[in-house]
Amino acid sequence: MSKHSSFRHALLGGAIAGLTAAYVVRRQQYAAAAQRYQYPDGKALITGASAGIGAAYAEKLAAIGYDLVLVARREKRLKTFAAQLEATYGVQVECIAADLASQAGIGTVIGRIKTGQDIAFLVNNAGFSTTIPFAELDYTVVDDMARLHVLAVAKLTRAALPSMIAHHAGTVVNVSSLMGYMAEAYHSNYCATKAYLNTFSESLAREVSSLGVTVQALCPGLTDTDFHMSADYDAWDRAAYPAFMWQTADEVVGYSLQHIREGKSGMCITGWLNKVLVLVVRHHVIAPPLMRLFEHVMRLWTAQMARMTNAK
Ligand SMILES: NC(=O)c1ccc[n+]([C@@H]2O[C@H](COP(=O)([O-])OP(=O)(O)OC[C@H]3O[C@@H](n4cnc5c(N)ncnc54)[C@H](OP(=O)(O)O)[C@@H]3O)[C@@H](O)[C@H]2O)c1
DSSP states (O other): OOHHHHHHHHHHHHHHHHHHHHHHHHHHHHHHHHHHHHSOOSEEEEESTTSHHHHHHHHHHHHTTOOEEEEESOHHHHHHHHHHHHHHHOOOEEEEEOOTTSHHHHHHHHHHHHHHOOEEEEEEOOOOOOOSOGGGOOHHHHHHHIIIIIIHHHHHHHHHHHHHHHTTOEEEEEEOOGGGGOOOTTOHHHHHHHHHHHHHHHHHHHHHGGGTEEEEEEEOOSBOSGGGGSGGGTTOOGGGSOGGGOBOHHHHHHHHHHHHHTTOOEEEEOSHHHHHHHHHHHOTTTHHHHHHHHHHHHHHHHHHHHHHHHHO
């Protein structure tokens, strides 16, 4: 055998051995992640659990046996939901009424996390948006969004991580948005704070995955919840977006938990349509003309819908 061909064989052998080792390590990581997910030792703390995506997390995590700590402002609603979950799934549910757009509210939840040292699954989900032009936006709304989407998430995660690292097990989900990849008029602050969540989560995932902690940024697209029902969304036409673009909160949370069960960390984009959209909007050359085309198609669609409604 020539020197060249034995070198090629050695190279090929090395590559096969390397790939096999990587595959075995990955399978072990998957199995460990699945076990951590299925047999939770600690509790799950979910912010914004009184409705929508947060409530769907509460339901699905209770169904696999997690005791819960639910956080939101509407205490009565939270308590009624907690009682339903306890009766249905036989789990224990604590409620914390806190406004996470305030320093006091953030402090209360940090206090609970530090005292208990028992949070194995943290879902930073609470959020809101508005369609008001930025130049007219109330200063308090600017503060609230920065506290809720940025400071609350970073501080609650900071509070929960030491105990997760000590147990070499834990999950942090930061509910971001497809808008975190986009630049949308009338949503500048929303897009920017969600972009923060994407970068924060992906960077942190790299930092703590070898310490047994999974960090995910969940990026849903249009999701059928109360999110677009606030007074700020009065001028926003929900019917302008075709049915195939909408997902349910259950579907969205299903994608998130599936990724976690499979041991995946970092970004989780919900569904192939949203993945294609991200691919397009992230491409700085093709994004502007394609977005203009999309906006044009949406305008035609809205006009057609209006004509059909008027004709009825
Ligand atoms: N729906 C969508 O199309 C969509 C798409 C992409 C991403 N998202 C993200 O998904 C997350 C959940 O939204 P959703 O669609 O489930 O909306 P939702 O039905 O309006 O629920 C929002 C939740 O956040 C809580 N919340 C809002 N402000 C809060 C505050 N200051 N302090 C504590 N809790 C607060 C609300 O509870 P209380 O009112 O009781 O406090 C409620 O439980 C948000 O982060 C949103 O940005 C939504």
